[in-house]
Structure formats: structure tokens, C-alpha cells
Amino acid sequence: MRKTVVALLLAILLAGSVYAIDPGQSELEYNGWFRYTNQSTKLNITSPTASRSNAERNYLRAAHQWTAKLYSKLSLDFLSSSSYADGASVRIKEAYLDMATPIKDFTLTGGMQKVYFGEIYSWDYTHPDKELSDAQGVCSSADYGLTLNGFLPSGFGEAQVGVYNGEGYKVTGAKNSTSPMLLANLRLTPIAGFQVGASVFSKVKDVSAFSNGAPKRGAGADTTKFFNADTANRNRFAFAPMAKIAVGPASLTGEYIMYSYTRNYSYYALNRDSTHTVTDSTLTVSNKDYNMTGIDLMPLVTLMNQKLDVFGRFSTWQQKDQVGDSMPVNKVKSLMRYGLGFNWHFLKRAGGSKPAVAFQFAWIHEQSEALKPAPATGKVDPTDIFMVQFRMEWNHVLPAP
Amino acid sequence: MRRLITIAALAAIVTAGTAREVVVRGSDTLLNLVQNLAEAFTATQPDVTVSVTGGGSGVGISAIINKQTDIADASRSIASKEISSARANGVNPVEYVIAIDGVCVIVNSQNSIEKLTIDQLGQLYQGKVTNWSAVGGPNQKVSLYGRQPSSGTFVYVRDEAVKGEYAASMRQMNGNAQIVEAVKADPGAIGYVGVGYAREQGIKILQLSKDGASYYSPLDEQAINSNVYPLARPLFQYTNGKAKGDAKAFIEFELSPAGQKIVEEQGFFPVTEGYMATNQSHLQ
Numbered sequence: 001m002r003k004t005v006v007a008l009l010l011a012i013l014l015a016g017s018v019y020a021i022d023p024g025q026s027e028l029e030y031n032g033w034f035r036y037t038n039q040s041t042k043l044n045i046t047s048p049t050a051s052r053s054n055a056e057r058n059y060l061r062a063a064h065q066w067t068a069k070l071y072s073k074l075s076l077d078f079l080s081s082s083s084y085a086d087g088a089s090v091r092i093k094e095a096y097l098d099m100a101t102p103i104k105d106f107t108l109t110g111g112m113q114k115v116y117f118g119e120i121y122s123w124d125y126t127h128p129d130k131e132l133s134d135a136q137g138v139c140s141s142a143d144y145g146l147t148l149n150g151f152l153p154s155g156f157g158e159a160q161v162g163v164y165n166g167e168g169y170k171v172t173g174a175k176n177s178t179s180p181m182l183l184a185n186l187r188l189t190p191i192a193g194f195q196v197g198a199s200v201f202s203k204v205k206d207v208s209a210f211s212n213g214a215p216k217r218g219a220g221a222d223t224t225k226f227f228n229a230d231t232a233n234r235n236r237f238a239f240a241p242m243a244k245i246a247v248g249p250a251s252l253t254g255e256y257i258m259y260s261y262t263r264n265y266s267y268y269a270l271n272r273d274s275t276h277t278v279t280d281s282t283l284t285v286s287n288k289d290y291n292m293t294g295i296d297l298m299p300l301v302t303l304m305n306q307k308l309d310v311f312g313r314f315s316t317w318q319q320k321d322q323v324g325d326s327m328p329v330n331k332v333k334s335l336m337r338y339g340l341g342f343n344w345h346f347l348k349r350a351g352g353s354k355p356a357v358a359f360q361f362a363w364i365h366e367q368s369e370a371l372k373p374a375p376a377t378g379k380v381d382p383t384d385i386f387m388v389q390f391r392m393e394w395n396h397v398l399p400a401p
Numbered sequence: 402m403r404r405l406i407t408i409a410a411l412a413a414i415v416t417a418g419t420a421r422e423v424v425v426r427g428s429d430t431l432l433n434l435v436q437n438l439a440e441a442f443t444a445t446q447p448d449v450t451v452s453v454t455g456g457g458s459g460v461g462i463s464a465i466i467n468k469q470t471d472i473a474d475a476s477r478s479i480a481s482k483e484i485s486s487a488r489a490n491g492v493n494p495v496e497y498v499i500a501i502d503g504v505c506v507i508v509n510s511q512n513s514i515e516k517l518t519i520d521q522l523g524q525l526y527q528g529k530v531t532n533w534s535a536v537g538g539p540n541q542k543v544s545l546y547g548r549q550p551s552s553g554t555f556v557y558v559r560d561e562a563v564k565g566e567y568a569a570s571m572r573q574m575n576g577n578a579q580i581v582e583a584v585k586a587d588p589g590a591i592g593y594v595g596v597g598y599a600r601e602q603g604i605k606i607l608q609l610s611k612d613g614a615s616y617y618s619p620l621d622e623q624a625i626n627s628n629v630y631p632l633a634r635p636l637f638q639y640t641n642g643k644a645k646g647d648a649k650a651f652i653e654f655e656l657s658p659a660g661q662k663i664v665e666e667q668g669f670f671p672v673t674e675g676y677m678a679t680n681q682s683h684l685q
Contacts, residue, residue: 154484192491192492306467
């Protein structure tokens with residue numbers, strides 16, 4: 001691991017020294033989603049269990065092309081949040097420097113950046129909801145780290161390898177662990193209309209909950225226990241193969257996600273005599289883990305000269321097997337979802353690669369397992385979610401001063 | 402009522418079936434040329450409309466990747482990452498060379514300078530040389546004019562001549578014609594345009610050299626075809642898969658003797674035999 005970090009740091013130094021910095025163009029970009037969500041059981045939409053209007057995303061991006069080989073970007077997200085008196089919050093989603101490397105068509109990105117695991121790698125929110133691994137919190141959507149990104153010769157595909165904190169963009173400063181997360185993506189396009197690839201990530205050891213090295217007293221029912229920091233590991237691993245077939249106006253994208261979470265730990269339980277004096281302690285070594293698998297399929301047909309997207313979606317997120325002590329059930333909610341939707345593109349940006357103004361509609365039918373404390377075998381009533389959303393995106397290139 | 406609806410529906414289908422259009426988007430360097438080719442083509446094919454718009458090579462290539470155009474014009478070749486994106490989207494970009502260009506470096510006609518080496522050109526555009534006297538010209542400040550990053554010519558000149566970054570002082574113009582007008586109006590100006598835009602009063606085309614020993618003009622066809630002119634390049638079109646139907650007929654017209662005559666009339670150079678053989682294999 002240390003070698004990987006050193007190699008990436010050397011690559012940064014090399015890239016930074018090879019390319020001189022000159023001022024150049026800047027770009028402003030706005031990406032806003034205004035969404036209404038209606039969630040109900042048995043399609044009882046007039047008495048919903050949730051009815052939300054929110055600015056789901058308001059990205060304001062400022063990018064600067066220092067040179068053709070050096071680029072930086074800051075993205076702020078101004079989003080609705082009921083946690084604040086004014087109903088809004090702001091968070092940094094990207095703050096990075098992107099550098100060309102001596103390897104043709106490969107760049108090195110350093111800083112706070114999007115983390116692409118699974119289909120999120122190419123997820124452009126054709127479906128307004130999140131990609132499956134993102135929705136299930138397999139991997140943070142953004143994190144601090146270094147990524148080497150590049151394209152293979154002759155358009156054969158693309159590859160990415162990165163090292164990140166692993167705790168996500170919301171965890172900063174002293175709360176960050178020193179154990180990095182590794183992530184790699186490979187996408188191959190051997191022939192037009194067929195893409196195959198995989199994503200893998202591993203966070204081998206995460207001691208962030210015990211970061212100071214001192215034993216931590218347990219909480220709640222565990223107040224008599226003192227957790228041993230040196231053995232407190234939380235290991236996460238995920239692998240997601242994917243494939244996409246595109247023929248004419250139709251495409252089918254699918255991924256299969258395997259995710260495992262293991263927590264190893266040990267603790268001292270204090271033994272007391274009848275006067276409540278501590279006499280000795282008992283060391284217990286334990287672990288908790290769970291494994292999940294998921295499938296996400298999305299057929300898409302684009303019609304009317306690219307103005308209309310019609311899509312379906314089928315997803316599952318299932319507990320695969322469990323050994324050792326089980327994790328809390330609310331971490332392993334199993335579900336199955338399917339649904340339909342469409343996008344109407346009022347406008348697209350130059351070249352048609354990105355939307356400018358669009359209306360999005362999606363219906364999602366979800367059947368999930370009951371959460372604790374309900375009976376583990378019981379299924380809850382199916383939920384129907386309707387999302388309607390206006391999506392607006394623009395960018396403006398500012399000439400060099 | 403039902404009959405009326407049926408007739409209207411049939412009429413709509415028939416009308417839709419007869420509306421034949423070839424959409425072409427992309428390079429501004431190719432814009433005038435392809436518009437002229439389209440006019441000549443549609444004169445012989447009155448049932449077909451050829452719609453030609455610019456925006457830059459990047460926009461054209463993006464449009465072919467996103468199935469928003471039948472033909473993409475590009476003054477640079479498609480990049481690996483663009484081919485990868487295209488394939489993932491079910492698009493197989495097929496390349497045709499429809500003309501040869503010698504990118505012309507132009508100055509105001511009052512400027513006494515006649516020639517530059519490619520290294521001197523790079524130093525000028527990097528901003529390392531700021532007075533014409535440093536490269537054999539008058540004692541006058543240099544004003545740089547170039548294209549925007551979405552332009553294939555911007556990328557081509559940067560990679561082949563500047564070999565570094567453009568100076569921040571370079572004014573980024575929307576198209577070739579704007580560069581020509583700016584250079585006409587500014588005695589200290591230098592700009593670069595496709596050869597099809599350079600034959601105008603008020604500007605001077607410089608001779609260029611790779612080694613400082615032999616200088617060549619971009620108007621010298623032999624120098625272009627033998628690749629001794631430092632900024633000779635092919636101009637491309639891309640289709641999704643081998644061209645079919647009206648798009649194929651249009652490209653065949655562009656490559657025909659009549660089409661190549663228009664290429665020459667517009668100031669570009671006809672496609673060489675090697676490129677023509679490749680084109681034919683991509684059309685069959």
C-alpha cells in the first residue's frame with residue numbers, strides 16, 4: 001500500500017514539474033434538479049407516506065484550464081436540507097486538480113473528487129434516482145484521494161485506479177483514518193455497441209471509530225466493555241461486473257454487485273466483586289459481518305431525435321449469507337424494485353452529449369423486507385415512489401483575461 | 402371522421418417518408434467548403450436536403466457519438482476517448498478524408514515579415530516572443546489571434562507548432578473568418594486559418610519551415626502533398642458505421658471529380674491517392 005501511495009505522489013510531482021502553469025480559460029457550470037417525490041403504499045398517492053419538494057441538486061462548478069494539461073475544478077452543491085433553519089445547506093462535492101501524465105491519454109486527479117464505483121462510473125442520471133451501489137451506500141459518492149484515469153489506445157476502453165480516504169467527503173480532519181481505500185474501474189469497448197467491465201474496491205482496515213488508539217468505552221448496553229483500538233477493523237470489499245449493449249436507439253445496461261462488510265474487534269469486559277470493585281477483566285475477540293448482492297438493469301430507448309428517453313429499471317439488493325454475529329438488520333435491508341419512466345429533453349447542449357433543460361418522470365415500485373423490530377420474515381407493504389423533476393444544466397466558457 | 406384521420410395519418414407517413422435530410426455538423430474550417438459541396442449535391446438531388454452547421458470539430462464529434470448528426474466534420478482526427486465513448490453508445494465512427502488543408506499562418510499585409518520557422522511560430526504563440534523584431538520583422542508588438550479549444554485547428558496548431566500552451570494573451574476567435582478580419586485590422590497581428598480562408602486582400606500568408614533551411618507556402622500543392630509544409634493536414638468526416646443512403650451519396654459526391662473540383666475552388670487541396678483508396682474501402 002505504501003508503495004502505491006509513494007508511486008502516486010511521485011507521479012504528481014513528475015506531472016507538476018513537467019507542465020508549466022499559464023493562466024487560461026475558466027468555465028462556469030450549473031446543474032440543478034428540482035424534484036417532487038410522492039411515496040405511498042398501495043398506490044394511495046393522495047395519502048402519501050412521504051411527500052417532498054426539494055432542490056435535490058444545485059451544483060455550481062467553477063473550473064479553470066491552467067494549461068491544456070492542467071485543470072482544476074470546484075463544485076459546490078446548494079441543496080435543500082430540513083436540518084437547517086433556512087431549509088438549505090451547502091457542501092463541497094469536488095475540489096481537485098487534474099494533471100496530464102507522461103502516459104498518453106492518462107490524467108492524474110488529486111483532491112476531493114467523485115468516486116466512481118459500479119455503474120455510477122457512467123451514471124448520467126437518465127434515471128433520476130441514484131445508481132444502486134450509490135443508493136445502498138456501498139461506496140461514498142465523493143472522497144479525498146488520487147486517481148489515475150485514462151483511455152486505452154484505439155478507443156478500446158478506459159481504465160481508472162485510485163486511492164482515497166475511504167470515509168467519504170463528509171468525514172474530514174481528525175476523523176479520517178490512515179487506512180486508504182483502493183478502487184479500480186475497467187471498461188472495455190471491443191466493438192461498437194458492446195461494453196463490458198468491472199469495478200472493485202477495498203477498504204482493508206478502518207479504525208476511524210477508534211482513531212485515538214485508546215480503548216473506548218462502549219455505549220448503551222455495552223458500557224461495561226472497553227473496546228480495544230488495535231484490533232478494531234472494519235473491512236469492506238465490493239466487486240461489480242457490468243455490461244452494456246447498445247443497438248440503434250436502444251440500450252440495456254446491467255451490473256451485478258457483490259459487497260461484504262466485516263467488523264473484527266475485541267473488548268475487555270470488567271469483572272467486579274460484590275462491592276463493585278473491579279477485580280479483573282475478560283478479553284473477548286469477536287466479529288460481525290454481512291454480505292449483500294445486487295442487480296441493477298436498465299433498458300433505455302431514445303426516440304424522437306433524442307428528445308425522448310423511455311426507460312425501465314429492475315433492481316434487487318439482497319442479503320447473500322451471513323456468518324458470525326449478524327449485523328443490525330437495518331444495515332442489510334433487502335429489497336426489490338422495478339419501474340418505468342421517461343425524460344423529455346426540451347434542449348440539449350452542443351453536440352447533444354449533455355442535457356440543457358429536461359423534464360424527468362419515474363415510477364418505482366419497491367418491495368422490501370421488514371426492518372427490525374418487525375418480524376424478520378415479514379414483508380412490508382409495497383411502496384410506490386413517483387418522482388417528477390425539472391433538470392437544468394448550462395455552462396459558460398469565460399475567455400482568458 | 403375516421404376516414405379523415407386515416408388519410409391524415411397516411412399523408413403524414415408519406416410526407417415523413419419523403420423528407421430526406423442529411424445532417425452535417427462540426428468543424429468551422431470545413432463549414433464553407435461543405436456548404437458549397439452540399440449546394441452542388443442538392444442541385445443534382447433535389448429530393449435531398451443537406452443541413453450543414455459548424456460549432457467546431459469537438460461539437461461535431463460529440464454529435465456523432467450522441468447520434469445527433471449523420472456526418473461529423475472534423476479538422477482533427479477522432480481521439481481514443483471519443484472512440485471509446487462512441488462504441489459504448491453503439492456508434493462505430495468510420496473516417497473519410499475529404500480534403501487536404503495547409504493551415505495558413507497569416508499576418509497583416511503591412512507586416513514586412515515573409516517567413517517563420519515552426520519553432521519561431523511556437524515561441525510567438527507561447528508568448529515568449531512579443532515583438533516582431535525578434536523574428537526578423539518590424540519593431541512592433543505581436544498580437545496573437547487563434548481559435549477556441551473546441552476547434553480542431555486550435556488543437557492541431559497547439560500540438561504541431563506551439564508544442565506547449567498558447568499564451569494567455571491570445572484572443573480566441575469564433576471562426577476562421579473572424580481571425581482573418583482581426584488580422585486585417587491589426588498591423589501587429591498573427592493568426593492561423595484553413596487555406597480556404599486565407600486568399601483575401603489585406604493579409605499575407607507566411608512561408609513556414611521545419612528546419613530553417615527550406616521554406617514552403619501552404620498554397621504549394623506539392624509541398625502539402627509531400628508533407629514538407631509543416632502544417633499540412635487531412636480534413637475528416639465521420640459517420641456511424643459505413644455511410645449509407647443519402648449520407649453515402651453525399652460523401653461519394655464530395656470525393657468525386659466534381660466534388661474535388663469544389664474542394665480546389667474553395668482553396669483546399671484534393672484528396673491524395675492513398676487517402677482516396679482508404680475512403681473507397683470505407684464506402685464499400
